[in-house]
Amino acid sequence: MTPRGMTQAAFFVLTALVDQPRHGYGIVQVVDELSEGHVQLRIGTLYGVLDRLAADGLIELDREEVQQGRLRRYYRLTDAGGAALSAEAQRMAAGARAATERIAAHRPSAAGPAPGGGSVRRPGLAGGTA
Amino acid sequence: MTTLLEQRYRTVLRLLPSYYRAEREEEMVEAYLHGIDERNRDELRPAWGEVASIAALAVRTRMGAAGAPARYATLGAVVRLFALLSVLLQAASGLTGQALFLAWVRGAPAKDREMVLMGFTGHGAPAGLYEVVRWLLPLAWTVAYLALLRDHRRTAFAFAALAALPGLASVTQHLGGGQDTLVVSFSLTAAAFSWLTVLALCCGFHRDAPPARLPLSSPGLVLMGTCVLMGASTVVWPGDADPEWAGGAAFIAAAAGWLIARFRSPQHTRDPALPLALAALGLAVLVERTLGLAFLADAHAPGSLLTAGAVQAGVIAALAAALTTTGTRGLTARWRTG
Numbered sequence: 001m002t003p004r005g006m007t008q009a010a011f012f013v014l015t016a017l018v019d020q021p022r023h024g025y026g027i028v029q030v031v032d033e034l035s036e037g038h039v040q041l042r043i044g045t046l047y048g049v050l051d052r053l054a055a056d057g058l059i060e061l062d063r064e065e066v067q068q069g070r071l072r073r074y075y076r077l078t079d080a081g082g083a084a085l086s087a088e089a090q091r092m093a094a095g096a097r098a099a100t101e102r103i104a105a106h107r108p109s110a111a112g113p114a115p116g117g118g119s120v121r122r123p124g125l126a127g128g129t130a
Numbered sequence: 131m132t133t134l135l136e137q138r139y140r141t142v143l144r145l146l147p148s149y150y151r152a153e154r155e156e157e158m159v160e161a162y163l164h165g166i167d168e169r170n171r172d173e174l175r176p177a178w179g180e181v182a183s184i185a186a187l188a189v190r191t192r193m194g195a196a197g198a199p200a201r202y203a204t205l206g207a208v209v210r211l212f213a214l215l216s217v218l219l220q221a222a223s224g225l226t227g228q229a230l231f232l233a234w235v236r237g238a239p240a241k242d243r244e245m246v247l248m249g250f251t252g253h254g255a256p257a258g259l260y261e262v263v264r265w266l267l268p269l270a271w272t273v274a275y276l277a278l279l280r281d282h283r284r285t286a287f288a289f290a291a292l293a294a295l296p297g298l299a300s301v302t303q304h305l306g307g308g309q310d311t312l313v314v315s316f317s318l319t320a321a322a323f324s325w326l327t328v329l330a331l332c333c334g335f336h337r338d339a340p341p342a343r344l345p346l347s348s349p350g351l352v353l354m355g356t357c358v359l360m361g362a363s364t365v366v367w368p369g370d371a372d373p374e375w376a377g378g379a380a381f382i383a384a385a386a387g388w389l390i391a392r393f394r395s396p397q398h399t400r401d402p403a404l405p406l407a408l409a410a411l412g413l414a415v416l417v418e419r420t421l422g423l424a425f426l427a428d429a430h431a432p433g434s435l436l437t438a439g440a441v442q443a444g445v446i447a448a449l450a451a452a453l454t455t456t457g458t459r460g461l462t463a464r465w466r467t468g
Binding site: 007023024025028029042043044045046047048051052054055056067070071072073 | 154156157158159160161162163164165179180182183184185186187190195196197337338
């Protein structure tokens with residue numbers, strides 16, 4: 001992957017290819033399902049992402065088929081693509097875990113100040129236990 | 131049988147360069163039509179979002195995206211270098227102009243200083259605030275320049291667009307104010323130069339593009355050097371320096387520097403992108419210089435001012451032509467060797 005990191009679209013495209021090779025429309029459909037409709041890839045966007053992932057060696061052409069006179073290309077995840085996706089998923093999971101723990105620690109509680117929240121207000125910081 | 135929707139989609143795909151269409155068109159048509167009911171294909175049109183995504187892909191594939199042929203890779207490099215050099219020139223111009231203005235205000239007679247201040251405070255608070263913002267906005271080019279060289283592309287783009295706003299405001303003001311053609315042309319050219327820079331930034335520094343790199347030394351030193359050069363060129367000939375003088379001087383120094391380097395070390399200056407980007411910048415500077423000259427002639431400016439401006443325009447034109455020739459030769463040689 002480029003030093004600029006992985007976009008959300010690239011992340012979902014790689015995820016869509018984990019179980020089996022897919023063609024363009026198949027990827028669009030699976031990304032839509034995986035993201036619960038939040039990421040709806042346009043065809044121009046999809047092929048920009050596919051070009052980038054192929055150039056970075058994260059996906060490769062699996063096979064070509066002709067359906068009703070039109071070309072259908074299937075793409076598969078490479079080992080490097082699987083490793084990059086796994087690393088990104090771990091990074092995102094660690095971020096989500098940290099955010100969840102922090103939210104839980106600072107949630108207002110009827111039983112008094114949250115653990116670790118303390119009651120001391122430091123100058124220049126808003127909030128306290130809020 | 132080809133449906134109307136397919137025809138329409140293929141028309142949209144014509145935005146893409148031919149090398150890309152040859153590789154991808156059939157596959158993209160298949161992906162696009164796959165989920166659409168065949169019975170509706172004669173009544174539908176591609177949505178604007180689809181068209182926009184193809185347009186963005188068309189720009190990206192022409193600006194040296196992954197797998198692009200050499201000519202598009204070079205075009206992308208030229209556009210990025212033009213954007214970088216143009217942002218640098220406008221950042222230095224903004225800094226130098228405001229610094230010289232402040233120095234002048236500080237040393238000006240009390241009456242003149244009061245007149246200048248009246249421009250900011252004499253028409254009420256909202257108008258004063260507008261003038262202050264308009265005075266400060268050109269400094270946003272400096273933020274854009276530093277952000278670009280730190281690879282913060284969105285910040286660079288946002289600040290460049292902000293910095294280009296006063297040019298647009300001038301055009302609107304002059305068009306609405308019934309000014310003569312020369313004044314309107316002058317402000318239109320300045321605004322076009324700024325917005326061309328913003329466009330080059332936006333198109334050239336797409337997500338797949340490599341980060342901006344200056345061909346010479348560190349960003350701060352280059353900016354400072356350009357400011358010193360522009361400031362000095364204005365101060366040395368205070369009588370002959372019009373607003374376009376400093377920009378012309380900076381271009382002449384950069385172009386002459388590159389041509390000398392080319393003469394002394396041809397092996398290290400083979401890449402055609404830099405001379406072509408400099409030539410494009412030279413053309414923009416020349417148009418501004420020429421219109422500025424026409425403006426001075428119309429205002430019956432002193433002969434020495436007109437002569438200095440005309441000589442500078444001639445030098446800029448000659449250097450831009452030399453850069454274009456050298457760059458084109460380098461480009462031809464590169465395409466020949468693949």
